[in-house]
Structures are given as C-alpha cells and as structure tokens.
Amino acid sequence: MTTASKKPAGTGRDVTSELAFLIHDKGVGTTRISQILGMDPKTVRRYARAATADGLIVPPRSQHSPLRRFQSYLNERWNKGCTDRTRLYEEIRALGYKGTDRTVRRWLEPLRSSAAPAPKVSDVPSTRKVTGWITRHPDNLTSDEALRLKHLLAHCPELAAAVERVRDFAVMMTNREGHRLPEWIAATEVTELAPLRGFASNLRKDLAAVTAGLTLEWNSGPVEGHINRIKMLKRQMFGRAKLHLLRLRILLNTSRR
Known part of the structure; x- marks a missing residue:
C-alpha cells in the first residue's frame, strides 16, 4: 500500500472517496485509511458511509441566506435586462433586504457567465x-x-x-x-x-x-430547574471527585438559598 507521504498524485475527490470506500469495505479501520490516504479521519468516515456520490454533496447554504426571498425578484429583473448590480442591490434594499452588496454580487456572477436566462427560483416554503x-x-x-x-x-x-x-x-x-x-x-x-x-x-x-x-396550574418546571442545577454542579467538578463530594456541594448550595 501507498503511505501517507506517497499519496497518489492527481487523485480527485471521486477517486479518493472510491478508494476510501473500497478499503473500508475490506475491513480496514478509518484511522488506518486516513494514514494511508493522508486524509482526516472524519473525511474518511464520510466517504466510507456515502453510498453514492450524491451523499458527498454538501447542501447549499443559500437556503438560509438573507438573499433567499429576493432571489426570484433578482432573476426576474435580470431576465428583463437589468444587469446593473448596484441598481439591483438598491432595489431589493428598498424591499427590505438586510444583507450586503457582496452577497448580491456572488448571486449574479453565475448569471453573467451564462448565456441562458436566469432560472426561476422555487418559492416553496421549507x-x-x-x-x-x-x-x-x-x-x-x-x-x-x-x-x-x-x-x-x-x-x-x-x-x-x-x-x-x-x-x-x-x-x-x-x-x-x-x-x-x-x-x-x-x-x-x-x-x-x-x-x-x-x-x-x-x-x-x-x-x-x-x-x-392540561388542567392544573402546576408543572414540572421547578423540578427541571433543580436537575439542571445538579448537572451544572457535576460538570464543574470535571470528573475529579466522586459522589460524596457532589452530595456535599448540592446540600451546601441548597442551604445558601
């Protein structure tokens, strides 16, 4: 096998993921695969678990972008011949856009490099x-x-x-x-x-x-509060003491209230 220092040159993500999947399928652990391919163990696990290439695709972040609800408007204005970034930015700002001009520029870049009309953006809510x-x-x-x-x-x-x-x-x-x-x-x-x-x-x-x-005015809120307080005291100890010290801390903390 090739060591991490002799990783095959010119290996793309698809070839690398295939190698990781095949080696993992032979029973080799992810730590050893990461050493062989010179990859992060988390990446190896992601490659090994992906059944298809689609499983490696990261969902687009634009779904939660402040530009999301204005994308349809931008595409419509682009198809009507308005390609001035500054003008489009000012128009959507007047409509309530709170993002930056840079985000608008990034959205328009693929449209400038393509001869096809801007696609229609789906307005289906999540x-x-x-x-x-x-x-x-x-x-x-x-x-x-x-x-x-x-x-x-x-x-x-x-x-x-x-x-x-x-x-x-x-x-x-x-x-x-x-x-x-x-x-x-x-x-x-x-x-x-x-x-x-x-x-x-x-x-x-x-x-x-x-x-x-659903009937009474009382609820389990105070009990949950005490449980959270005990968990907080336990985390403060970082596992360096045992139950008897935790018990004393809980009693001492309660007596001060």
Whole structure:
C-alpha cells in the first residue's frame, strides 16, 4: 500500500472517496485509511458511509441566506435586462433586504457567465417554516404568512386536517381544558394521519397524568430547574471527585438559598 507521504498524485475527490470506500469495505479501520490516504479521519468516515456520490454533496447554504426571498425578484429583473448590480442591490434594499452588496454580487456572477436566462427560483416554503406557521397562534402570523398557509391548506387536505388537530390541542393547553382530552383523542384516532393517531393512542397510556398537566396550574418546571442545577454542579467538578463530594456541594448550595 501507498503511505501517507506517497499519496497518489492527481487523485480527485471521486477517486479518493472510491478508494476510501473500497478499503473500508475490506475491513480496514478509518484511522488506518486516513494514514494511508493522508486524509482526516472524519473525511474518511464520510466517504466510507456515502453510498453514492450524491451523499458527498454538501447542501447549499443559500437556503438560509438573507438573499433567499429576493432571489426570484433578482432573476426576474435580470431576465428583463437589468444587469446593473448596484441598481439591483438598491432595489431589493428598498424591499427590505438586510444583507450586503457582496452577497448580491456572488448571486449574479453565475448569471453573467451564462448565456441562458436566469432560472426561476422555487418559492416553496421549507418544512420548518410551515411547521412554525402551524404551531404559532394564528394572531401572531403576518398577513403574508397567513395567506401562504391558507393556500397550502387549500391544496393539501391532509395538512389541513393536521392543522385542525394541532390547533385544537393548543387551545386545550392554553385554556387548561384537560376535560376535553378524551374527546380530542377519540377524534384524532379516526383521522388518516398515522403519526397523529399514534400520538393520540399513546396519550391513553398515561391519561390521568396528561389530563392533570392540561388542567392544573402546576408543572414540572421547578423540578427541571433543580436537575439542571445538579448537572451544572457535576460538570464543574470535571470528573475529579466522586459522589460524596457532589452530595456535599448540592446540600451546601441548597442551604445558601
């Protein structure tokens, strides 16, 4: 085998990943492979676990870029003949863009080097964004968010059914209407949404506790606070002392309160 100091010249990422996969498939450990190929062990593990080349592709960061919601506008203006970066930057700033001119320049660079028209940017909201729209109180949604959610629900009956169940449960939590829990479980168990059916069925296993949690004003917050405090004291010791010292620190810390 070739040592790390004699790594084959001209080896691209695809060839290197194939080598890592083949060697790992023979039972060689990742540490030894990293020494053979002169690679970081984390990279070797990523190459070895990737079933295809697509598994090595890093998702684009532009999904969370401040430019994200203005990309469609920029492409549309570009296709209409406006290729002045400064002018486009000023236009989207007037629309609420908070990013830098440099980000706009980077977005426009591929368009300048291509003769084809700028592609249409998909305006489909992410799963995380839709989840936020569903779980937030309707009064806290902007008019644009409420309109987009309404459009989604009109085209997806399953999602509309999920929203109805989720919001009804939220009303129970907010108004402490635990007496309605059996009714909510019965209505949810007959829906066509398997995850919600499973959630509702599991609530029956500890119905009294869940009902109390949805009815009474008390909660487990103070208990969780004490647990977090004990964990903090334990981490401060860095494993250099045993249980008897941790016990003394907890008692001493409590007596000072």
